[in-house]
Amino acid sequence: MNEPLHRVWVYLEATPLLGLAVTLLAYLAGDALYRRLRLNPLANPVLVAVLLVSAFLWITGLDYRRYFDGAQFIHVMLGPATVALAFPLYRNLAAVRRSGIAIAAAITAGSLTAAASAVVVAWAMGAGGTTLRSLAPKSVTTPIAMGIAEQIGGNPSLTAVLVILTGIMGAVMGTIVLDAMGIRDWRARGLAVGTTAHGIGTARALQVNPVAGAFAGLAMGLNGLATAILLPVLLALLD
Amino acid sequence: MLPAITLLIVLQLVGEVIARGLALPVPGPVIGLVLLLVGLMVRGARGHPPPPALEDTAQGLLRHLSLLFVPAGVGVTTLLATLREDGPAILVALAVSAVATIVVTALVMRALAPSPDAGEEGRAGDASR
Numbered sequence: 001m002n003e004p005l006h007r008v009w010v011y012l013e014a015t016p017l018l019g020l021a022v023t024l025l026a027y028l029a030g031d032a033l034y035r036r037l038r039l040n041p042l043a044n045p046v047l048v049a050v051l052l053v054s055a056f057l058w059i060t061g062l063d064y065r066r067y068f069d070g071a072q073f074i075h076v077m078l079g080p081a082t083v084a085l086a087f088p089l090y091r092n093l094a095a096v097r098r099s100g101i102a103i104a105a106a107i108t109a110g111s112l113t114a115a116a117s118a119v120v121v122a123w124a125m126g127a128g129g130t131t132l133r134s135l136a137p138k139s140v141t142t143p144i145a146m147g148i149a150e151q152i153g154g155n156p157s158l159t160a161v162l163v164i165l166t167g168i169m170g171a172v173m174g175t176i177v178l179d180a181m182g183i184r185d186w187r188a189r190g191l192a193v194g195t196t197a198h199g200i201g202t203a204r205a206l207q208v209n210p211v212a213g214a215f216a217g218l219a220m221g222l223n224g225l226a227t228a229i230l231l232p233v234l235l236a237l238l239d
Numbered sequence: 240m241l242p243a244i245t246l247l248i249v250l251q252l253v254g255e256v257i258a259r260g261l262a263l264p265v266p267g268p269v270i271g272l273v274l275l276l277v278g279l280m281v282r283g284a285r286g287h288p289p290p291p292a293l294e295d296t297a298q299g300l301l302r303h304l305s306l307l308f309v310p311a312g313v314g315v316t317t318l319l320a321t322l323r324e325d326g327p328a329i330l331v332a333l334a335v336s337a338v339a340t341i342v343v344t345a346l347v348m349r350a351l352a353p354s355p356d357a358g359e360e361g362r363a364g365d366a367s368r
Contacts, residue, residue: 019310027306045305050312057313064317071310077300078307080247082268083254084297086275090289093280102351110344118336125328135332139340142311143266161322162333164315167308170337177338183345185354192345196337203304213301219344221269228264 013062019070026052039208041175046200047168078199082141085221088206088214095187095211096218103191107219110195111226114139115234130155136235137227138162139170141198144224152235163198170197171204190215195223243296250274 012018030048037043057067068075089096096103115136122135133154137145142163149159174193183189186209193201194216202220206213253274255267263270279289322329 054316083271099352106348122332188348196340
């Protein structure tokens with residue numbers, strides 16, 4: 001290989017700056033495309049950025065661990081960003097209080113539907129026991145989902161993958177399904193997307209409408225709680 | 240901005256400590272969210288609005304919430320091989336379940352909380368969709 005070029009790559013491969021820069025550039029490109037297409041759900045910026053970074057890793061042969069050395073500085077901000085969801089919630093507190101019971105019922109129904117429908121479909125298609133148990137908590141935000149998977153005998157790292165796939169699918173399909181159903185109430189739209197697609201759905205909802213964003217964030221938190229409580233109990237009853 | 244970021248991080252940390260200390264099934268950041276919400280409500284009850292610098296930082300972070308999922312999402316593409324065994328069943332189950340969950344959640348909410356026609360919620364910051 002060309003000597004100076006090789007020297008540069010040896011540096012780049014080792015520096016966390018590369019993973020950080022690649023992630024930011026891929027996201028900015030994905031976000032620009034998303035805005036250009038007027039927030040078309042099919043151009044979900046998480047999906048586009050993930051595909052761009054993955055292509056980069058594949059072409060350069062850069063190891064995921066080396067990539068994550070840099071990308072972790074972005075990943076770690078997920079926690080503080082979750083705390084920040086208190087703001088949209090606070091700004092819509094009156095609307096949340098007015099329909100507290102409806103919200104609790106909708107999220108509980110959604111939580112049970114998410115777990116039951118996924119497990120039944122996968123079981124009917126012949127998936128094994130560990131896969132089914134890893135699948136059950138997939139609509140919940142990653143840290144809760146991995147904890148539940150471990151508790152009920154699933155594979156936490158498989159669950160982490162399923163959580164992200166669910167988030168992207170839900171964020172992409174949410175608008176399409178809700179439009180087809182004729183649901184115009186931003187509260188119901190936000191709850192549906194937050195219950196189905198946790199943080200990735202919430203990220204989209206926040207960009208589309210502030211009320212939808214607040215209700216999505218609320219649904220993400222409450223669905224995590226509902227699933228963590230209900231799922232182990234349900235499985236204990238089935239066993 | 241720095242005090243605001245610090246507060247968000249400290250609230251998450253306190254949340255993590257509470258979650259572990261009390262062995263709660265809730266992740267630390269969600270407890271941090273509740274703590275911040277309670278703080279905002281207490282301030283609000285005393286007639287103080289949220290600190291603008293804190294709100295700007297929080298909303299700024301949320302504006303690019305999608306960015307924060309990219310590193311984990313890239314991890315998924317490197318793990319797709321692990322799906323090989325039950326791959327088709329998993330993908331179909333995820334898609335069917337996503338649609339079913341969206342439909343059920345939205346229908347229950349619509350049935351129990353009729354949309355306030357032309358209510359202020361529907362109007363707030365009305366976007367293109």
